[in-house]
Amino acid sequence: MDWLLNTPITHRGLHDNITVPENSLEAFGRSLEAGYPIELDVRLLRDGYVCVFHDIYLSRMTDEKGSILKKTSKEVKQIRLLGTDEHIPLLSEVLELVNGKVPLLIEIKNRRGVGQLENRLLHILSDYKGEYAVESFNPLVVKWFRDNAPGIIRGQLSGAFGALRTPSRRALLRGYLFSRLCRPDFIAYDIRYLPARRVNNFRLNGIPIIGYTAKSPEEYNDASYYCDNIIFEGFTP
Numbered sequence: 001m002d003w004l005l006n007t008p009i010t011h012r013g014l015h016d017n018i019t020v021p022e023n024s025l026e027a028f029g030r031s032l033e034a035g036y037p038i039e040l041d042v043r044l045l046r047d048g049y050v051c052v053f054h055d056i057y058l059s060r061m062t063d064e065k066g067s068i069l070k071k072t073s074k075e076v077k078q079i080r081l082l083g084t085d086e087h088i089p090l091l092s093e094v095l096e097l098v099n100g101k102v103p104l105l106i107e108i109k110n111r112r113g114v115g116q117l118e119n120r121l122l123h124i125l126s127d128y129k130g131e132y133a134v135e136s137f138n139p140l141v142v143k144w145f146r147d148n149a150p151g152i153i154r155g156q157l158s159g160a161f162g163a164l165r166t167p168s169r170r171a172l173l174r175g176y177l178f179s180r181l182c183r184p185d186f187i188a189y190d191i192r193y194l195p196a197r198r199v200n201n202f203r204l205n206g207i208p209i210i211g212y213t214a215k216s217p218e219e220y221n222d223a224s225y226y227c228d229n230i231i232f233e234g235f236t237p
Contacts, residue, residue, distance in 0.1 A: 001153060003103040004133055004186065004210065004229060008220075009037045011213045011233035012054065021061060021081035022233075023052045025089050025097055032101050039105040039212075039231050042091055044117040049073035050091040050124060054109070062088075091124055100130030105210075105231075107157065108136040118144045125152075135188050142182035155210065156182055159190030186210055188231070191223040199226065 013020075013027025014034060020026050023040055031038045041054040046069065053076075058064040062079050068088070071079070076088040098104060110117050118141060125132065135155035136142055145154045187202050191211040203209050203226075211227035214220035215234045223230055230237070 001133075001185065001208070003037055003131055004105070004153065005208055006229065007037055007103075008237045009039050009105055009210070009229065009231045010034075011039050011231045012041065013038055014236075015233070017082065019084065021084055021086050023054060023089070024081050024084075024086040025093065026084075026086050028094060028097055032098065034236065035102060036236075037103040037105060038098065039107065040094065041107045041109050042117070042121060043068060043109045044120060045073055045076065046070055047072040048116075048120060050117065050120055051076050052089050052091055052094055056109075091121070095124070095128050095130075098130060100128075103131035103133070105155075106132055106134045108134055108138070108141050110136065110138055110141055114138070114140045114144050118148070122149055122152075133185070135186075139182050142184055146183055153185045154182070155186040155188050156184040157188045157212075160193040160196075186228075188212055189227070191219060191227070191230070194223060194226045203228070 010031045012022035013024065014030035015022040015027035028038055040052050042050050043053055045051050053068050055061065056067055056069065058066060058068055061081050064079055073090055079088050081088065108117065133153035133155060134145055135157050137157040139156060142154050142156050145152055186208040188210040189199050191214060199209055208228040210229050210231060211223040212231040214223055214230050214232040217235060220230055220232055220237055
């Protein structure tokens with residue numbers, strides 16, 4: 001886990017979301033040039049392929065509407081990100097580009113039944129020679145990797161989740177109720193809600209904390225006091 005703890009990680013690649021879109025091959029290429037690990041998001045497409053895209057809906061990052069979950073691998077290759085020449089990449093394209101040059105932190109975006117995306121992701125990564133770790137807000141995804149691929153480094157994403165209506169839902173997504181069930185190798189925590197007593201307890205018990213997402217040198221420096229490593233965007237540490 002040395003890379004996960006010691007080298008700052010680019011949030012969806014080195015992007016500016018103007019000329020270089022997030023989660024694009026161009027953003028990942030810039031991370032490679034700078035030597036930074038890459039955090040990225042994966043989703044399952046309608047035809048069983050895995051793409052790299054953060055949102056469920058296409059409207060923020062493209063000129064299209066609707067859910068990306070209803071698209072096929074051929075269709076997403078035709079969709080342009082923020083009006084640039086960059087398309088929504090498949091995970092296989094990203095792996096071919098990165099080719100082990102820097103490590104990958106793969107966030108699994110899955111609110112549905114656990115298993116299909118995770119199995120597909122495990123199959124794709126089975127031949128990949130580079131370093132990587134997986135993480136998710138969904139504790140059941142983290143548990144799936146504990147049960148089915150315990151050798152893969154896995155992390156539980158968490159934060160305050162104050163906008164959620166029910167305390168039980170907040171507790172579930174924070175991962176505290178599931179920490180024994182999932183046994184994450186690390187906790188990725190929203191730096192806007194630091195310091196947090198429970199986060200400090202995890203760290204005292206030997207579970208590393210990865211903070212997300214620092215958007216300025218000031219935020220980076222403040223969060224570094226509470227975290228073992230930081231995910232960043234909008235500047236370079």
